Amino acid sequence: MANDFFWSYTDEPHASRRTQILSQYPQIKELFGPDPFAFLKINVVVLLQLWTVTTLHDASWLRILIIAYFFGSFLNHNLFLAIHELSHNLAFSTPIYNRWLGIFANLPIGVPMSVTFQKYHLEHHRFQGVDGIDMDVPSYIEARYVTNAVSKTIWVIFQLFFYALRPLFLKPKPPGYWEFINLVVQLSLDATVVYSCGWRSFAYLILSTFVGGGMHPMAGHFISEHYVFKPDQETYSYYGPLNLLTWSVGYHNEHHDFPRIPGSKLHKVKEIAPEYYEGLESYKSWSQVIYMYVMDRAVGPFSRMKRKLPRKAE
Template identity: 35%
Template sequence: MAVAPTAYIPTAEPVSHHVRARQLLKAHPEVKRLMTRNATTALITAGCVALQVAMVYLLRGQAWYWSLAASYILGAFVCHTLFVIVHEATHNLVFKGQWANAAVGIAANLPMVIPTAMSFRKFHLKHHSALGHFEHDADLPDHYEAKLIQHYAIGKMVWLFFFPIFQLVRTFRCRSVVPFDKYIAVNWLAQIVFNVGIYLWLGPSAFLYLFFSFWFSVSLHPVGARWIQEHYLMLSPDQETTSYYGRLNGVHLNIGYHNEHHDLPGVPWNHLPKLREMAPEFYEPLLHHTSYTKVLLRFLFDQELSLYSRLVRGEHAGSKVPVAKVAA
């Protein structure tokens, strides 16, 4: 009989990234040279935005199903790269100034339809500082999500398809994060202007391409498996972060190097492989993924995995919930 967790996996251990970062910097002080900024990311942003606008132009006046197909085949990958750029800007890894990085994030957000870049910044930085703390880490599923979805494939499919909605609802529990500021106001204003302009210029079918691209990039799609790959306990019961070393890192700016990123968030995407090469004794022993598709399929159909397959710290680490038994 296989068992699926029906409570978070408690841990009293300190965050592994904080420990490993101290050890790594002591053993390899030369890695500090990798903590730079990469202005080339802004050029990649312009290219991705231009590609999405070009696709919108080509799809003008077409039936909605062409927008749907194009968004799944191409748009989701482009939009996922734009999410990675928002992530880089969140950590101020493009330019020196915070407003300059915010501008890159807001620009990358434009083809995504929903103004999320500056809100993501707030919750993502809290995710780094409070990894695994239910009250602060919006990356952890809510209890109602896990109880509703349980460990069945159909439930996980529904959950992943509607992941953007679940992710939005989670943010309301994180009261330590101020929900609105001037950056978010500018993000919303820029997004409204862009959305209205695209809709009036090219019509609803083209606009749907942008929306579907956004939705699939964080939903039931191979690239959507990244949200599972990063912190779900799929390969080890005590490795709280898992990297992905697959071909799509070349498309998505090395976002798969997630252990490396959490260890040293000041290293931009182009230097993350170098970080792993310079400190192999820290990263080669760690388990990792090589395929988003395999991650997706295993998560969906492995009944030993549930939304509770996460390490958690603090008050919620002591939750006492019975373990469900399912057929192997």
Template identity: 40%
Template sequence: MNGISVTANGADRTHVERRKLILEKYPQVRELFGKDPVTFKITAAIFVGQLVIAAILGSLGLSYWWLSLLMAICVGAFANHANFVIIHDAIHNCVFDSPLANKWTAILADLPNAFPTAMGFRCYHIKHHSHLSAYDYDADIPSRWEVEWVGNSAWRKAVWLFFFPAIQLARLSRLKGTVPIWGTWTYINIGVIALFDLFVLWAFGPNALLYLFFSFWFSVGGLHPLSARWLQEHFAFGPDQGTFDYYGPLNTLALNIGYHNEHHDFHEIPWNRLPDLKAMAPEFYDDLRCHRSWFALLVTFIFDPTYSLGTRSENVTQAAREAPVIAPAE
């Protein structure tokens, strides 16, 4: 099943249409909707694990910064990346029934980042769903200055990926119609993270905090294979598909974030039930192109001049000329 459907403002409506078709054919998909409190237990376990590692590294002193870097790349990045997925599910209220409990779950998952991200993410992520690929609303779309500066240069694409955490933050100023970033919960998020960072410094020393920051950085950017997720999700690797899945071995550690078409079709389904959705309605997903390796995608994107940051925007423009999603053949 191929084709992208867009609105007049450039928003990709493919997922809305496919959702409707799936529900018409498989109404039992609604049984997958709901909450998964087990996710909170995973959050708590990651928090404790990251704090223990940070404490051990902190006891070694700042001269072991290199070990903090190595541990962050090999262990911490995967832990913090899983926490980002938990933040994502909490923002969609897929952990608890209570919106308040979901907000605090997101903040708990944010603590090992040593940098406040959860509530800022909450402010713009819903627009990413409702206005997917629309430049003025979707923070996942590269800003025009990014597209112009990076071009299809390999070294500039590598620099862009390395500094992606900071670049993503810089995009927020261009967005329209989002929830105001500087709200009560953003201040709470900042305050809690600041107090936690001060505690880590006081209790374990600077190398502990450095480990947590490295873990945050390489979970999102830093040319870590995990950073290829930002390429996998919506960069155009074909003219007639706007969202791509990742079905590789790291999905287990990444809490199924690779099931991205499935998530955009049904954001009410928690992360651990997304494979069930694909199994329930396979004909809607099996023919979509997907990625099997984040590392291979990372290397391809950097060194293949065919791909640039403009690929994402160009795909949406071209999508306006494509046919909308149609139901797959029986």
């Protein structure tokens, strides 16, 4: 296994590819803009998950765990990726409406994260792989200790904790007004669930978030998106059926090339400009990606592309 990251001395590939594609296919600009059905889709998932909460107040812990893994995890991970969509303002043209909808989508997740996520995620797009800025890249501590199949399995199970806590330790940002609103709204919902339905129902929400972000098919996108399995390629797309449940986040090369296009239209980018994507390595199974990551001795947290911040941007 490598003992350091892959270091690139060129700019990230998406800005230049976006320029090339738009010069050849300017009609892609017609795909820019909000998804008119985003509000409806988010409301359906939130209400379905909150209704499920009301049915589990007397359930056994085994039943709660089973329902959380095979049902609730899909709903909460869908909402996490809805928040990802909203961080790009892809539900409404007015940014503040997207922020409020993100706080609403956050409710079944159980932990306030939508406002903070946007701050760090937009930096991931603007400074992909840049050392000290892109918090999507694992830390040196993670990479030093996650070195075999056992430690990688544990890392995958708890990867949501690493994903969420890494930026707070390595590049903390002072919380602002909107983080406070996110916190108050979330704690109000959590308290209401505990008061009305009991701790078991609240535990169901937390378990749905935790197991859905760990050793779970949908969580394979955390690894598939940017972990380097093929030299010289740092972003990978997934063209499998789970895109239907994940706001098409699998179209990840397309998403980084055109972050202003909603997930529901990303497949059209590949249809319009297939020559730019068919030659790139891609996946059809997120579960297979997790298996490859755990079992391949040459792959680990160091399997990410990093670059230094250009002098002109310092």
